[in-house]
Amino acid sequence: MFHRKNLGILGAGTSEKARALVDRISPGTNSSLVKALKKVSGNSENFKIKEELPEIEEFREENKKEKPEGNTEDRTEENKKEKTEENSKPGSKIGPETDFKTGKLNKLAAGSYTSFFNMETPSGDEFIRLIDWLDRKREEKGASDVTDIRNLSTLPSYQAELKKIVTENRAYELRKALEYIEYRKVLLITGIGGMGKSTLARALTDFRPVGVPEPFYFDFSRNRDAKLGDVLEKLASCLGAPEIADFRKERRAAGEVDVGKLIAELKKRSQSWLLFDGLEFMLEDRRFLEEGMEMFFSALSCSTHNAKILITSRVRPVLKNGESLDEAGEAGENLRLFGLRTGFAVKYLTGKGLSCTEPDILEELAAGVDGHPLALKLLAEFVKKSGDIEAREALSICREREEDAAKKAKKLFDGLAGDEKELLGRISVYRKPADIKALKMMFTEKTPANAVTRLLERSLLETDSCGNYWIQPLIMEFASRGLENKEEAHMLACKYYLSTDLPENPGKKEELSLAIEAHHHACEAGAYDLGAWVIYRSNLYLLLDLWGDSGTLAELYGRLLPEDPFKGEVLLRKEIKGFVFGNSGLTCSRLGYLKKAVEYYEQALKIARETEDWRGEGNRLGNLGNAYLQLGDPEKAIQYYEQILEIHRKIDDRNRESADLGNLGLAYSRLKEPEKAIKYFEQALNIARETGDRRGEGKRLGNLGKAYIQLEDPGKAIDFFKKSLTIGKELNDPGIIRFCEQELKWLEAGS
CATH class of the missing domain: 3.40.50.300 (P-loop containing nucleotide triphosphate hydrolases)
Structure with a gap:
């Protein structure tokens, strides 16, 4: 059955061609494959025999040189034992219907993917030879092909x-x-x-x-x-x-x-x-x-x-x-x-320096952790540190409680960590690989100078070629469970990340990862004001918004607020609370959650008025106006735009006054009142020209073009769009360019 499936997918041609191919791949193949070949016919178009045979033959010849062919019935008793163990595994497909007997793996690396023949329990050496062969082929193929x-x-x-x-x-x-x-x-x-x-x-x-x-x-x-x-x-x-x-x-x-x-x-x-x-x-x-x-x-x-x-x-x-x-x-x-099979697990322990331990004891120890690879790694270090008798006693207790392999690994971890357990727990708060400076940030007066070396020797800490250290995820869980003062450790981690320098001109989120980690640790330490300050200090709120990463921003703000920010206690100073509420509203708006955005804006507006923050009040009124305009309620939007216009005129902020007038024009356009809209757009245009705001000028010209379409005056509309397009090209503003070109195309098509 498996042979037929392989050959069918390869798109074999006539049975004679298929048999010829397999004869070259594996001479003396078994009878089940021959039966499968008889059922393969037709669809010869996809069978790339001329392309595939040279590579098949080459790999076949290489296998012959490295390992002489012989009757597979001559396998050792050990191999037979491993075969029996494997066949007992859940989901094993070995059986009478797929009667593989060669014990070898032949590789077809041509075509869209790999097809395997004679796939019964290939040995590790055969897999290694296959990997080496593939690597050699990739080198020959060269980078130009990939x-x-x-x-x-x-x-x-x-x-x-x-x-x-x-x-x-x-x-x-x-x-x-x-x-x-x-x-x-x-x-x-x-x-x-x-x-x-x-x-x-x-x-x-x-x-x-x-x-x-x-x-x-x-x-x-x-x-x-x-x-x-x-x-x-x-x-x-x-x-x-x-x-x-x-x-x-x-x-x-x-x-x-x-x-x-x-x-x-x-x-x-x-x-x-x-x-x-x-x-x-x-x-x-x-x-x-x-x-x-x-x-x-x-x-x-x-x-x-x-x-x-x-x-x-x-x-x-x-x-x-x-x-x-x-x-x-x-x-x-x-x-x-x-878990790994007992024989392999014992071999692993032997290779880890336990060659002097009696084989039956190693088998007992390997079975004690159910062949769990990480537990075996810890077990080897535990035996070297404490001896096999203590290890057997520890695992005996685990068996009495019928604990799973992960819990047994935890038992070994507890016995292995020793004096460095507290340090490892403190290091475990780092979510990403960290350098030696980060690790030393977690040292106390009692920490030995060689603590990191000892953790590395016991395989509780890993290091990479870049000089960064990290902990295997399960070990990290074990270490963090025993950490008593997590808040202190997170505060130290935050201090470490704040001591690092951010790129001067970051262009992607990865370049802000240190600031994001500092924010994470500040929140874990309960220092929410500091977490908000990190967002502001590193310009996360501006850059992530600029890059369109509202999802990350929403998570950062969410960490600073309770599950229900409008009812639960917000552990932030009032001024910072206003910043977080206002920017959370902007983020919700970007994500399309406009009603939730309105709730945040209303809270931020309330705080701005309580603290007499005129500029903050103006921002929140504008945010509310924009939200209601998007919600399809231009009349409500106008109420907020008129309030903000009054504030900006009072503090003589001409650029924002121009924006407010433009927003009022948009709201009246939505109300199908183009005459009122044009009045506000013209006022906004005059201020933009007075202040030299070319982008604002380009936008208002485009707004006027749209308003004249509503007045059914396409001639004037085209004139305004062309002027706006000229400015857009001058500034290389894709928004203005795209808007004007679309409108002009529509108008010209209509004429």
Whole structure:
């Protein structure tokens, strides 16, 4: 059955051609494959035998040199034992109907994807040889063939030692995952924390077809505040398709239309791989925290495109309709990871320096943590520190309580952390990799000078080539549970981030990440005034709005306010409260929540009047006018515009007076009173010319053109639009240019 499926997808021609191909791939193939070949016929157009055979033959010959062919019945007793264990795994497809006997993997790397033949339990060495062969082929192919991805994301580190461990210990899971991803768009890898989901997903990327560029990678564990716009912006850069991130230029939140642009881009490509790691950080009770993120993954799962999507998550996400993500469409599939088999686990412990420990004791220890990879790592360090007797006693207590592998890992962590446990807990408040200065910020008078080195030696702390330190997510959870004074640690983290310098002219959100982290830690420490000051001091409120990232702004303001900001106690000074309420209203307006925006504006207006903040009062009146105009209530908008006009005339703010008059003109246009609208537009135009406000002048000329259309005077309308267009081109203002060109085109077509 599996052979027929493979050959059918390859588009085999006549049975004779198919048999000839397989004879060259695997001489002496078994009878089940021969039977499958007899059922393959027709559809010879897609069978690229001339292109594929040279590469198949080359890999076949290389395998012959490295490993002589022989009867697979001569396998060792150990291999037979591993085969028996594997066949007992849940979901195993090995059986009479798919009677693989060669024990070898032959690779077809031509065409759109990889087709595997003879895929029964290939060994780690065979996988390694295959990866090396693929890497060599990619080098030969050269960068010129993969220019469709221009800005590669950085995949997790994958050293040779780890690669060997994965290919040996996860051969079954690799084979199963490769079968899934061959025919499906989405592969969801689940399992408890520390089970090796990220590592397996990373390993799978080595088996992508030769012509497919390095995969796009996004780690939610290190981007826990990520919104749909953040992911799409990175994808736009990676794929070299800036139109996917047009929402930034248009100063709006990312939505369905932008996801549609991504899907359209993926359809153009022969194939792309996208890896999303740690999706559980976007979930709460298995449901997505952000509607946009749910829509994004649902679209990737259900849409027709050529991308391969790898997702890791501790839990299976549930969509709004109650379905799991991997059930959203026929493409979805789920691979749940379990612990390593005992033999492999013992081999791992031996390689970690426990070669002197008795094999039966190692087996007992490995079984004690259910083969949980992270627990094995901690176990090795624990035994070296405390001895195997103490480790066995600790795990014995765990077994009596019938605790799962993660809880057993926590027990080992507690025994391993020792004097550095408090420091590790304080370091755990950092959400992103941090440098040594950040770590030393968490030192106390009692912290040993070599504390960081000791944590590294015990595998409780990791470091990368850039000199940054980070903690594995599950270890981070363990460490944070025992932290007594979290507020103090968060305050120190905030102090660290505030001590760093921001770029002079930031152009994207990533360049403001240090300020965003400072805000996060200030809020976690309960220092809400400081959190608001960070938004103001670093110009987050201006820059994120300019870049159209209203979703992030909404989250930043939301952290400063209670769940119900209009009833709950707001722990901010009154002046700061006015700033937060007013800007929260602007953000809600950008996101389309106009009624909620009005509530925020009304609170901000009340505070401005209480503190006699004339300028703040004017701003909030204008905001309310704009909101009601958008809500389709121009009469109410006029009431607010008239109040603000009086204030700006009183404080002699000519530019704002011009804007108020323009807004009044717009409101009367909405009321279908073009004569009154023209009166206000002309007053606004005169002030703009007096003050040298060319942009304001261009806008008012365009407003007048629109008003004369209402008066059914197209001649005057065209004249005003042309004058406005001239100014727009002079200033290179896309808004004015686009507006005038559209109106002129419509008018000229009508004439």
